[in-house]
Amino acid sequence: MKVLLIGGGGREHALAWALSGSGLLSKLWCAPGNAGIAELAECVPIGAEDVPALVAFAREKAVDLVIAGPEAPLTLGLADACAAAGLRCFGPSAAAARLEGSKAFTREVASAANVPGAEWAQFAEPGAARAYVRRKGAPIVVKADGLAAGKGVVVAGTVAEAEEAIIEIMEDRVHGAAGATVLIEECLIGQEVSFFALCDGTTAVPMAAAQDHKRVGEGDLGPNTGGMGAYSPPPAFTPEIEAEVMARIIRPTLAEMARRGTPFRGVLFAGLMLTDSGPRLIEFNVRFGDPECQVLLLRLQSDLLAALLAACDGELDRFALRWSAEAALVVVMAARGYPGAYAKGTRIDGVEEAAAVPGAHVFHAGTMRGPDGALLATGGRVLGVAATGSSLRAAHDAAYEAVDRLTWPDGFCRRDIGWRAL
Structure with a gap:
């Protein structure tokens, strides 16, 4: 093919x-x-x-x-x-991709499908949004309604922080048109997990879960990013929780989308919070996560192309995926300054040496070859240094051994990927 x-x-x-x-x-x-x-x-x-x-x-x-x-x-x-x-x-x-393109649309679909999630309200006027925040108090979540490259969400610890986020998103338009309206949501408490399911419009097949690290700083501090690392499987996501997510979140959403005449085909990525009262939906995405995709595919034993074809052709009802029992972990190497301003065109050496670590893989993100063949950084997130292992600790140690073989003075990474599970 x-x-x-x-x-x-x-x-x-x-x-x-x-x-x-x-x-x-x-x-x-x-x-x-x-x-x-x-x-x-x-x-x-x-x-x-x-x-x-x-x-x-x-x-x-x-x-x-x-x-x-x-x-x-x-x-x-x-x-x-x-x-x-x-x-x-x-x-x-x-029409089906609006599940990611509009957070308000996702909440409407989830409400119609009786999917457990956060209390929410939508606002097109900054003053009304600020008044709502003052009434509800903090912590509280402020989200740009549209696409913002994974950076349009602010988990505000104080009312002042939430009001500042509203100004930046709605008035300063730091995310452009995506911030024309915002959602203000209840701040769910628990462990956040990314779960993926293949869908063919009527049938959903569970893939696997991963846990990523959104904030730029160690200890999950600092501004949100597109993702600084991830690991799979997350110990907190048990088979019992997976069954509950499929029954209460994935399949009802698939049925509601079909009822609306916009059947969902592709990979449905559910951002979940594992709360004391069970898994609750934070948001949907309509593609593989990044960097979660890297650790999922390192564990996938089935033919990926065959699986994607089955989803396209409506044949998932007779398709099962096989997964390795090994763990996988990826560390994102980013350009200094990310997620703010960062230099481009800096040289990276040692990729071959990093990839030579047993179980390691180096995935490129923002890279290109210079005229002399040298590897150059061209983006904010530049490399994903990943590894598999018999345990999460083994995968962690191999990934960081590979990181340490790189020579890139203008890059940085978090040194605590996987800390919650380890």
Whole structure:
């Protein structure tokens, strides 16, 4: 099969790595890709949000399957455009992708499906949002309604912090149009877990869970990021909790989306809080997480391409996924200054030495090759240094041994990934 993978981050490198091991694959392109993906696929210079150009390329090359890595092309209608062109696409329609594109829409769907979640209210006017915060008190959560690259959520410890977040999101528009409206939500208490399920519109198959580290600083301090590391499986997410999540959150949501005439096909990523009263929904995403995808795919023993095809073709009712009992952990290497301003074009050495650690893998995110072949950092999150092991401790130790073999004075990482479980 000929496959076009869309995106250029660490998630897409992990997807390319897993797809390249499929016996079904004959050719893999990636748009736009990165330096690591270029070792596995032919990279093409088309932006991930240029839907017309992506579809035209897929038609020209007679691609058998288009796979969207990030959420943006899905919310822009990639799957719809592919369907109109007679192309198969793994990912939801634009209407179904609103589960990520609008947090208010997710809450409406969840309420209709009786999915347990947080108390919430939506506001289009800053003054009304501030008044609501003063009435409710803190801690409280402020969210930009639209897409904000994983950075549009502020867990405010004080009323003043929540009011400042409202000003930044709604008045200063730090996230652009995504902040035209905000959601103010109850602050759920517990352990946060990312859970993934493959969906074909009617059937959902559980994948696995991971726990990530959103804040930039050790001890989960500092501003939110796109993710500084992750591990799988999280010890707190038991088989009993997985069964409850499938029964009370995933399947009811799938049924409600089908009832609305917008069936969900793709990977449904549920951000969950494991509270004393059971798992509760924080938010939905409509793609694999980053960096959670890296640890999930290191543990996946099934053919990923076959699984994605089954989801596209409505055949998940006879499909089961196999998972390794090993643990996996990934440490994100970021450019100094991230998630604020950071330098680009700095040199990274030692990737081959890092990858030589037993069980280790280095996934590229923001990288490119310079004219002399040197590896250069081009983004905020630049590498995902991952490892598997017989235990979470073993995976942790191997990942950090690999990190220590890198030479990148302009990069940094958290040194406590996995701390909660360890």
